[in-house]
Amino acid sequence: MLLRDISVVDENYEVREHQNIITEGDAIAYIGPELPADYRGESYDGRNKAAMPGFFNAHCHVPMTLIRGYGEGLPLDRWLNERMFPFEALLTADDMYWGALLGIAELLQSGAVSFTDMYMEMDGICRAVEQSGIKANLSHGTSAFSPEAHFTDTNGYKGLAYLMEYQKTAANDRIIGEASIHAEYTCTDTVAREVADFARAHGLRIHTHLSETRKEHEECKARRGGLTPAAWMERLGVFDAPVTAAHCIWVEDADIEILARHGATAVTCPSSNLKLGSGIAPVKKLLDAGVRVAIGTDGAASNNNLNCIEEVNLASILQKGATGDPLFLGPRDTLELACRAGALAQGRTGCGCLKAGNRADLVVYDLDKPHLQPVYDLLSNLLYSAQAGDVALTMVDGRVVYRDGEFPTIDLEQAIWNAGRIRDEKLARLAANC
Ligand SMILES: [Zn+2]
Structure with a gap:
């Protein structure tokens, strides 16, 4: 995936504006200002967004x-x-x-x-x-x-x-x-x-x-x-x-x-x-x-x-x-x-910060939110103003596992229904044991 023109929290946890990130397989292949001319994979518009390490x-x-x-x-x-x-x-x-x-x-x-x-x-x-x-x-x-x-x-x-x-x-x-x-x-x-x-x-x-x-x-x-x-x-x-x-x-x-x-x-x-x-x-x-x-x-x-x-x-x-x-x-x-x-x-090297060669474990925040504007110091907005609803995309080992409220790998409705079912079943059994 190519994340185009995005703000990046880099390996020193400092913000770099107008960057491009390319992930290949489970890793980050490139982070920098240059845009590859012949990129053929999926392209993601990173304007007004920030990529942080997960x-x-x-x-x-x-x-x-x-x-x-x-x-x-x-x-x-x-x-x-x-x-x-x-x-x-x-x-x-x-x-x-x-x-x-x-x-x-x-x-x-x-x-x-x-x-x-x-x-x-x-x-x-x-x-x-x-x-x-x-x-x-x-x-x-x-x-x-x-x-x-x-x-x-x-x-x-x-x-x-x-x-x-x-x-x-x-x-x-x-x-x-x-x-x-x-x-x-x-x-x-x-x-x-x-x-x-x-x-x-x-x-x-x-x-x-x-x-x-x-x-x-x-x-x-x-x-x-x-x-x-x-x-x-x-x-x-x-x-x-x-x-x-x-x-x-x-x-x-x-x-x-x-x-x-x-x-x-x-x-x-x-x-x-x-x-x-x-x-x-x-x-x-x-x-x-x-x-x-x-x-x-x-x-x-x-x-x-x-x-x-x-x-x-x-x-x-x-x-x-x-x-x-x-x-x-x-x-x-x-x-x-x-x-x-x-x-x-966790004993995981090559994780924990965004840099080329590391695993592509990243989180994209949507900055187009009332509580995230204006921006003087992006890092302080991400740490002290952001809410969980601001996460637009989560990627683990190069795979998108959450995007815009959707979980490509989890049927959330089914999980919620089953949590309620388990609650009801266990409460009935506990009441019967009393
Ligand atoms: Zn504990």
Whole structure:
């Protein structure tokens, strides 16, 4: 595809006007002012539009769209135990497929090209990712409570084995399987150590939740002889694999050193963290210590949407407010977190910025909107004024997967109908069990 006469957010996250982008196969072949005379492929009019690198949503539970808005108004432990866990226990692989498809539509429409996910029933989620054309690093959260349990006994292991088999026969590298420890408070020493050993032996990344709530962080210290969740994981070898650690709100200075020392990625999920009353991640401290920080939506049950444009905006302004520094995390630095850091957290090189040779993962914004005019500083309009409805086109690996309200790979009407059907079926079963 040739995107003609378009504003481009380049590899340094600076704006270049009146550019032409040519994509070939899954890559960007050319970005520059010259217009090829003999181009024969599809041509896209880029006037009054801007091309940005797509977002890499670094922490999600995509099928949780099915539980959006269910159990509002409860404190966290009651919300989890009385609403989330009983509902999730009823979800099948087919339900996951529909929930994931709905969530992926939301992601593509708000400028995401990839997401890192932890959930269950990998076959349903893989099917949705494969069909939709988005990229994803998928994992099945590993939980274990019995001291006798081993990793190979867990559903987390079965899910990972499925993903590893899937990757062997996949026609592309859009799906990457990761190991996962759901969290410190849902895992034993034995199983966490075995996950770490397995990940290291097979060159896998590990996705986990880390110090999301003060309660979780303090209870870990009380239970594990003063060790914080990060210190506990380090002792078991978890950080010897590349780790994506969601939340990191209550991490202490020594924990931040652990993350930095091992090249782990901390993922801030501001909407979810604020809505659940968990707190605000110390992003400045993490960055100052050299920790890679990425941005995630978390699941739609706690966010309550997967709108990446809103998440990236909030990540920036929340940190300005929290630090009292209006210059902290400006548009360029925020894009660095949302795009390049997210791509690196997924182990994807050649992604995360627009330049020739990189994957053609791009998002086109329509600037012909009341809230996007006038333009003094395009980047600040894209970060602080844009809405998800401004995305005109999303391309992943050179393939258009969203354009002008249409999803060429997703029957949205069918996904919405099935989400409603699943809601009704599960509520009836839950009522019958009472
Ligand atoms: Zn989460």
